[in-house]
Amino acid sequence: MTDSRPVLIVTSLYDPTADVVIGELHGRGVPVVRFDSGDFPASLSVEAEITPDGIQSTITTPSRTADLAAVRALYYRRPSGFAFPHLSEQDTRFAVTQARYGLGGILAALPGCLYVNHPHRVGDAEFKPSGLAAAVGAGFDVPPTLITSSPHAARAFVERHGPVLYKPLSNPVYRVDGVSNVVGVSEVTAGDIDGRVAGTAHLFQQVVKKTADVRVTVIGPATFCVRINSDLLDWRTDYSRLRYTPAPAPPQIELALHAYMDHFGHFFGAYDFAVGPYGQWWFLECNPSGQWYWLEEETGLPTLAAVADLLERTP
Structure with a gap:
């Protein structure tokens, strides 16, 4: 039957990774409803009633209406933010809050639905301090790290653990002459630390002397591990200089991966590690909505099939 x-x-209009997942699911005969929650309420509407039998809800896009009680899985990718350009600043603030807690609350309460990943759990893991603390608890090795707004503490940390990197705790887009820019990872010295540190929270982390990077993608029960060779401090700054080799994760890393996933209740995670000269794997971060499909194109690893199996809920 x-x-x-x-x-x-749930993702933005331009998401090539979602496009290939939808194509795979369509090829399997699995119905898909795609929408961007940021389109609410202009071209997306929702109805939800709280009844003695639970929440009864539907969502309507320009092309179809879906009974949310019948959803088998929700793939939460990268939706855009809510926008109300016709409203005043104060009214916009109110409307965005109502949309977030209204539509967001409905999407977070679908009965019998597999979330990849649950949007609330995505939010939990995107806080770097909680992610790093969870990594230690899961059994990963984490480089010495400091989060601070104290110039004195930052300077002392750099002097004690140098060389040290500065990393943004989150990365909102800056537009410079209409071009999107982000704050990059950079090495800092004690002489770079000044009173500006007191202006907000900053993350400093000891540089790992690495021989390679590793990207590990966990998709449900499956683990896909790719060694990335380059001469870059941050391999994401120039993909043309990367060389990829599939490689298995050490057994203790495999155990820690799933302990970390269980901590946050995730079914998908894109992990970054640095490999030290003696083979030690250093946990850097886990992105619960990270990119993964380009690695299949580079290595042939069957990540797309694994994502489709998970969403289809194939045993």
Whole structure:
């Protein structure tokens, strides 16, 4: 008997990774409803009633209406933010809050739905301090790290653990002459530390003397591990200089990966590690909404099939 329950994919209009997942699911005969929650309420509407039998809700896009109680899985990717350009600043603030807690609350309460990942749990893991603390608890090695707004503490940390990197705790987009820019990872010295540190929170981390980077993608029960060779401090700054080699994760890393996933209740995670000269794997971060498909194109690893299996809920 054909399973007619749809998969919801929540993401922005331009998301090539979502496009290939939708194509794979369509090829398997799995119905898909794609929408951007940022389109609410202009071209997206929702109805939800709290009843003695639970929440009864539907969502309507320009092309179809979906019964949210019948959703088999929700793939939460990268939706855009809510926008109300016709409202005043104060009214916009109110409307955005109502949309977030209204539509967001409905999407977070779907009965019998597999979340990849649950939007609330995504938010939990995106706080770097909690992610690093969870990594230590899961059994990963984490480089000495300081989060501070104290110039004195930052300077002392650099002097004690140098060389040290500065990393943004989050990375909002800066527009310079209309071009999107982000704050990069950079090495700092004690002489670079001044009173500006007191202006907000900063993250400083000891530089790992690495021989390679590793990207590990965990998709449900499957683990895909790729060694990335380059001469870059941050391999994401120039993909043309990267060389990829599939490689298995050490057994203790495999155990820690799933302990970390269990801590946050995730079914997907994109992990970054630095490999030291003696083979030690240093945890750097885990992105609960990270990119992964380009590694299949580079290595042939069957990540797309694994994502589709998970969303289809194939045993």
